[in-house]
Every structure is written in structure tokens, then in C-alpha cells.
Amino acid sequence: MANGRNRRRRAPMSLRNVQVGGARPYRIDIGADLLRDGALLAQSLRGRHALVVSDNNVAPLYLQRTVDALRAARPDIRIASHAMPAGEQEKTLARFGNAIDALAALGATRDGCVYALGGGVVGDLAGFAAACWMRGIDCVQLPTTLLAMVDSSVGGKTAVDLPQGKNLVGAFHPPVAVIADTAALATLPARELRAGFAEVIKYGAIVDAPFLDWLAAHSDALLDGDADALSEAIARSCAHKAAIVERDPFEHGERALLNFGHTFGHAIETAQEYGTLNHGEAVAIGMVLAARLSTALGMATDTDTMILRALLQRFDLPTQLPAGLDPDTLLAHMRLDKKAQASGLRFVLWDGLGRARVVADVPEDAVLGVLRSG
Known part of the structure; x- marks a missing residue:
């Protein structure tokens, strides 16, 4: 390495x-x-x-x-x-x-x-x-x-x-x-370090909007490997996850919020047979798609999606679906996602920055619409 x-x-x-x-x-x-x-x-x-x-x-x-x-x-x-x-x-x-x-x-x-x-x-x-x-x-x-x-x-x-x-x-x-x-x-190779920031940004996206501001302000130091900045980002991320895990250890409710972007991301990884994008890169794209799906369902505005996309891009992370991925194939993989239920697809979506929630029975045509528009 x-x-x-x-x-x-x-x-x-x-x-x-x-x-x-x-x-x-x-x-x-x-x-x-x-x-x-x-x-x-x-x-x-x-x-x-x-x-x-x-x-x-x-x-x-x-x-x-x-x-x-x-x-x-x-x-x-x-x-x-x-x-x-x-x-x-x-x-x-x-x-x-x-x-x-x-x-x-x-x-x-x-x-x-x-x-x-x-x-x-x-x-x-x-x-x-x-x-x-x-x-x-x-x-x-x-x-x-x-x-x-x-x-x-x-x-x-x-x-x-x-x-x-x-x-x-x-x-x-x-x-x-x-x-x-x-x-x-x-x-750690620079690409792998950047991939980790997708999960760090996720915590701001789901529960802590001010953390997103802190990440934007410290992006240069974080990407340069500044020890104090990295330690702070890791500790704040772990504290958020620890609090959620303590309240919901077996993912019966709130813990599912940690999967923001992952339903899309896992489908991308599976479709690419884990050989192109790494996990963090796929999750970065998945979070943008989840934000766009939230907008399509009338839950949030495009403004918040643009803020999230800009922050991910600041950390050199991808924010668009790679060319050549078939939306119907991606949807088929999502049906096998662990959050899916017999009644339909479940997604972690948001009402805007720092306000994520689980949404059941998401219409498949809305998901396909987001996937087809890239």
C-alpha cells in the first residue's frame, strides 16, 4: 500500500x-x-x-x-x-x-x-x-x-x-x-482515505448538519492527513454511531439510518462485481441518489442535495452513477437488500440535512426514475 x-x-x-x-x-x-x-x-x-x-x-x-x-x-x-x-x-x-x-x-x-x-x-x-x-x-x-x-x-x-x-x-x-x-x-492510498470520508459525511447527513459545516471548513487538513483533524472526525463519527447502536443494537429501528446511501451503493457494488468502485465511492453516489429520491417524493429540496453533492466533491468523491449500469439490474439487486420487506422497498431517505428517516413501500417507478436520470 x-x-x-x-x-x-x-x-x-x-x-x-x-x-x-x-x-x-x-x-x-x-x-x-x-x-x-x-x-x-x-x-x-x-x-x-x-x-x-x-x-x-x-x-x-x-x-x-x-x-x-x-x-x-x-x-x-x-x-x-x-x-x-x-x-x-x-x-x-x-x-x-x-x-x-x-x-x-x-x-x-x-x-x-x-x-x-x-x-x-x-x-x-x-x-x-x-x-x-x-x-x-x-x-x-x-x-x-x-x-x-x-x-x-x-x-x-x-x-x-x-x-x-x-x-x-x-x-x-x-x-x-x-x-x-x-x-x-x-x-493508506489517497483514494482509500477519500472513500472513508463518505461514511464520515454520512453522519452529518443523517443526524448532525453542523458536522457537515465543520467538515467543509477542515476539508484541506483532513485530506492532507492532519492528525488532530482526523482524530476529531473519527471521534465525532464514532460517537454518533455508538449512540445509535446503543439504542438499537440489532437494527430494529433507528440503526437503519446508518444505511443512508447504502441501498443504492450496495446495488452498484454488486452490479460491478466489487471490481470498480470501492465501498465508500459507491456510498457517496448512493447518498446523492437517496437525496434525489427524497426530493422526487416531496420530502426535501434540491438545495440540500446540492450542498451534500458539493461536500462529497470537495473530498474528491464521485456523485453520479457510472456509465453502463442498467437501472433494472440495480433495482433487482435492491429487492435483495436486507432493508427490503415483502410489501416493497425500504430506503433511508431524508427531510433535509441532518434529518434522515426510514421510508417503507417506496414506489419502484420513483426509484427507476432517479436511476435513469443518472
């Missing part, structure tokens, strides 16, 4: 924490060089078995330091590592089976722990393996991408994809800790 741009580096910032409450509370630690902090990494390890799951991009950069830090803190533990091929296209049942085989080879007991070291793909797959091994063992999320730090590592959603759609096989399995080492973002 090559560094995508010359980013400013400041002295390490102080550690920030966000607490996730509920039936299984845990803490999110945010700060620089946390993957070297063995005491913090081992804090949640109850037993003597640890499997660190990573991918072929992240492992050469951070796997050994993570293993060394854990061993230094807990010399008595047995540690194994498993690196999978990188990419959304690898988030499959077959790769899940490989992770389960690694747990079996380790002889992991019920007090063992899986450490998910990587982006959202690793976090989802490793978390799902932890959810299934012996009906559930501990998982510590070690996100190394901005997108994973602010979204997929928090909340306990774990899954793998099928050819028919994203995240169709999975489980709710909250981590026992999330440790976000912001120093890892310095080695």
Missing part, C-alpha cells in the same frame, strides 16, 4: 475514547501508534489463544508489530496469524472457511480472541469467524482504514458476501474493544 499523497505529520495526539454502551459495552480507543501498545492490545484477551487476521496489503505493514506487541505484553499466549487476499471480492464463504481453519489449527478455546487487523473486509470476515467459532468468541477490531475506523469496526455487524448481494450471510457480534491507530492512515 503506497502512500497516496504527502501528508502533514504532527506530534502524536492524546488518546481519545468513545464508549459504546448497551448489553455488551466496549470502548473505542483512537490515537497514534496504538498497534505498538501491547498492554492496550492485550487488555481484552481473557485466554491464551489469539488469532490475528489481516490481508496481504496490511500484513506486511502492521502484522508483525501487532504480534510482537501482544507477545511482549502476554508472553504466555499462543498467537497465530492468517492473511487473506485483499479486496471486497474476497469477502466470501470460502475465505471465511479459511479463517475458521486457522482457528482450528490454533486450537482456539472459548476464551480465545480474534484480532481483525485491516479494513472493512477483514473486520467483517474476521468478526464473523469469531461469531461462529464455538458459537462465539471474543473479537478485537483493529481498523487500519478510515472507513473501518468510523463505520464497520463499530457496532458488531459481521458478514460475508454472496454473488446475489453484499453481507447476506452474517451475524451481530459486537467486539470487546476497538483500537483505531491513526498512524496507519499515513500509509
Whole structure:
């Protein structure tokens, strides 16, 4: 993973924490060089078995330091590592089976722990393996991408994809800790960093309009990798997600708001077979489409859509459907979306900036109209 741009580096910032409450509370630690902090990494390890799951991009950069830090803190533990091929296209049942085989080879007991070291793909797959091994063992999320730090590592959603759609096989399995080492973002390609800002912007779009103003004002610093600005954006995003997850851990209501833009985005990813746009880019387009659908249904004005589009473009994110995607095919994928019901499609739409809500039985002709107009 090559560094995508010359980013400013400041002295390490102080550690920030966000607490996730509920039936299984845990803490999110945010700060620089946390993957070297063995005491913090081992804090949640109850037993003597640890499997660190990573991918072929992240492992050469951070796997050994993570293993060394854990061993230094807990010399008595047995540690194994498993690196999978990188990419959304690898988030499959077959790769899940490989992770389960690694747990079996380790002889992991019920007090063992899986450490998910990587982006959202690793976090989802490793978390799902932890959810299934012996009906559930501990998982510590070690996100190394901005997108994973602010979204997929928090909340306990774990899954793998099928050819028919994203995240169709999975489980709710909250981590026992999330440790976000912001120093890892310095080695993130610029495109992947930008993709993470789609999920950051999402929090402003659904619940916190003033956050959108803050992001616009700090966009240059954020894109340049300013440590303090990134830490603030991550902490504010995680605080929003933690509050929503605490109130609705199993997505029976409010938590669905976190899927703003995702129904469109997942359909785009599936139609492109996870090979063109990455997740954040697809969600960026999906949020604009969701905003436009809201306008078509008389819920919001074009002005708010234009503000959202302009902010996404400020972070160099796409805001229009790629050429060549068939609207009817995209709609077919949406019918398999987890938010869909027997009575029809459900979307997370908005009444304007910071005011999202779930809307049931959205007319398919309105969806097709938005898709056909790009």
C-alpha cells in the first residue's frame, strides 16, 4: 500500500475514547501508534489463544508489530496469524472457511480472541469467524482504514458476501474493544482515505448538519492527513454511531439510518462485481441518489442535495452513477437488500440535512426514475 499523497505529520495526539454502551459495552480507543501498545492490545484477551487476521496489503505493514506487541505484553499466549487476499471480492464463504481453519489449527478455546487487523473486509470476515467459532468468541477490531475506523469496526455487524448481494450471510457480534491507530492512515492510498470520508459525511447527513459545516471548513487538513483533524472526525463519527447502536443494537429501528446511501451503493457494488468502485465511492453516489429520491417524493429540496453533492466533491468523491449500469439490474439487486420487506422497498431517505428517516413501500417507478436520470 503506497502512500497516496504527502501528508502533514504532527506530534502524536492524546488518546481519545468513545464508549459504546448497551448489553455488551466496549470502548473505542483512537490515537497514534496504538498497534505498538501491547498492554492496550492485550487488555481484552481473557485466554491464551489469539488469532490475528489481516490481508496481504496490511500484513506486511502492521502484522508483525501487532504480534510482537501482544507477545511482549502476554508472553504466555499462543498467537497465530492468517492473511487473506485483499479486496471486497474476497469477502466470501470460502475465505471465511479459511479463517475458521486457522482457528482450528490454533486450537482456539472459548476464551480465545480474534484480532481483525485491516479494513472493512477483514473486520467483517474476521468478526464473523469469531461469531461462529464455538458459537462465539471474543473479537478485537483493529481498523487500519478510515472507513473501518468510523463505520464497520463499530457496532458488531459481521458478514460475508454472496454473488446475489453484499453481507447476506452474517451475524451481530459486537467486539470487546476497538483500537483505531491513526498512524496507519499515513500509509493508506489517497483514494482509500477519500472513500472513508463518505461514511464520515454520512453522519452529518443523517443526524448532525453542523458536522457537515465543520467538515467543509477542515476539508484541506483532513485530506492532507492532519492528525488532530482526523482524530476529531473519527471521534465525532464514532460517537454518533455508538449512540445509535446503543439504542438499537440489532437494527430494529433507528440503526437503519446508518444505511443512508447504502441501498443504492450496495446495488452498484454488486452490479460491478466489487471490481470498480470501492465501498465508500459507491456510498457517496448512493447518498446523492437517496437525496434525489427524497426530493422526487416531496420530502426535501434540491438545495440540500446540492450542498451534500458539493461536500462529497470537495473530498474528491464521485456523485453520479457510472456509465453502463442498467437501472433494472440495480433495482433487482435492491429487492435483495436486507432493508427490503415483502410489501416493497425500504430506503433511508431524508427531510433535509441532518434529518434522515426510514421510508417503507417506496414506489419502484420513483426509484427507476432517479436511476435513469443518472
